[in-house]
Amino acid sequence: MSHPIARRAGMLALTAAMLMPSAGALSDVSSWAQEGVAAAQNAGLAPSSLSNSAASGSITRAEFCAVALNAYKAVSGKAVYVSGKKPFEDCSDPNVTAAYLLGIVNGRTNGNFDPDAKISREEMCTILDNILAAADIEATEIAGDACIEDYPDVSMISDYAMQPVVIMVDHSVINGITDTSTDTTILAPSGTTTREQALIMANRFCTAFKPDKTPIAAVDGSTNLPTTAGSSTSAATTIAGLPKTEAEKMTYVYGAGNGKYQSAAEAEAHMVEIVVPVWHLQSNGTKVASKAYLQVNASLASIYQAIFEEIFNGSEKFPIYDVGCYSWRTGEHSQGTAVDINPDENMEATINSDGSLSPTCGTHWTPYIDPYSIPEGGDVYNAFTKYGFTWGGNGWRTKRDYMHFSYFGR
Incomplete structure (x- = not known):
């Protein structure tokens, strides 16, 4: 786009x-x-x-x-x-x-x-x-x-x-x-x-009681990643050495022969908390450096850190005021392998027979008009797809989920 x-x-x-x-x-x-x-x-x-x-x-x-x-x-x-x-x-x-x-x-x-x-x-x-x-x-x-x-x-x-x-x-x-x-x-x-x-x-x-908004150093997320990880990219490219097929990703996340977590207790035992740099947009239009805490799948922690570093260092300085990963509910969030960003401005919606959209979560998606909406081909999109994530904004035929990036495409 x-x-x-x-x-x-x-x-x-x-x-x-x-x-x-x-x-x-x-x-x-x-x-x-x-x-x-x-x-x-x-x-x-x-x-x-x-x-x-x-x-x-x-x-x-x-x-x-x-x-x-x-x-x-x-x-x-x-x-x-x-x-x-x-x-x-x-x-x-x-x-x-x-x-x-x-x-x-x-x-x-x-x-x-x-x-x-x-x-x-x-x-x-x-x-x-x-x-x-x-x-x-x-x-x-x-x-x-x-x-x-x-x-x-x-x-x-x-x-x-x-x-x-x-x-x-x-x-x-x-x-x-x-x-x-x-x-x-x-x-x-x-x-x-x-x-x-x-x-x-x-x-x-x-x-x-607002926190100190002093700019923070970017998180070092290069551990166990290919040597090109963390470098910026202007197009949605992938990195050699990362798993690409469903089977390769399953082994990367769960280990050989293991499957998805079946209970909240099992899932939470495999989650870790990471700190990532983000930009906050102020009411006067300026942006300040801040940080966000995410509970993510431990196997993907360094990848998540590299992704958010690239978003933070991108030319857009894309603002993130709400972001979440692990949550024990249906879908990939229960596995810590999906992220939602600025949900109200990046709606989930069903695709009607006439091609129109009916929101089911959030209110709108207006990239380049609302600064919190994620544009296809922008820094957020490029960073996630580079590391093998699927964007819900163009990943399925029956709905759009513009807030959602998932490792297994669900």
């Missing part, structure tokens, strides 16, 4: 509004909250599960788990993995399970999660504090204007939530609200929070 140079130049002229990921767009956002909600969306904090939900409606425990996972990814730089486990009898939401396994949330005393219950303000503070612990971030003491003793209802804070609320007040993540009956400003720790308020709080949290 060829694209004029002018279209590349046009991409650079996008306004800040066009840079905003569209996942999780709330409906009927209050006028006072529009700027804050837009900032949260731009930071990738609004999950797709909130799409078209009433902004002024109270956010539930399960809904806030999805927001919390995005906040965790933002401050830690780490990916979040879906597990086949089900810790709660009353909830199978993968976001709840992932948050629980990270230690971000807990269930009720009866062993259930109560996913549809409205979350309290002090519960939100506790979850945000748990994110800091999971991300190994220390909340430093600051001498700000906010002070918990300024609120008359401080005694209403539950014992378990006292320290988290203190931290979030100190860092201006949570502010007081007006008690109209007394015309005083209170914390209302047991009060509920609207979806738009929750997104704004999550963005304040990420702003307060």
